[in-house]
Amino acid sequence: MLVATGQFVMFSDADLSAPIEQVERLIAFLEKGYDVAIASRGLSESGVQVPQHWWRQSMGRVFNFLAQKLLLPGIWDS
Numbered sequence: 001m002l003v004a005t006g007q008f009v010m011f012s013d014a015d016l017s018a019p020i021e022q023v024e025r026l027i028a029f030l031e032k033g034y035d036v037a038i039a040s041r042g043l044s045e046s047g048v049q050v051p052q053h054w055w056r057q058s059m060g061r062v063f064n065f066l067a068q069k070l071l072l073p074g075i076w077d078s
Contacts, residue, residue, distance in 0.1 A: 017041065017052075 001009060008030055010023060018039050026037035040046060051057070068075060 001011065008027060010026075012018065012020070018041060022039060026039060029037040052060075
């Protein structure tokens with residue numbers, strides 16, 4: 001990210017859990033003058049229409065818990 005160039009720089013999870021088509025919503029905030037726009041399906045207002053399977057959600061929660069406790073204290077969505 002430190003050497004990236006361009007008007008906007010985007011980082012996304014490798015599994016593209018947030019559809020790439022949603023990037024336009026983030027860009028709209030950047031064009032309004034925000035320095036950073038962050039998408040999260042974990043927020044109640046995120047409007048997830050097709051949730052992940054229960055087992056995938058559980059695996060994600062366990063991974064995030066372990067990562068936060070063992071590697072990244074204070075960072076809940078690594």
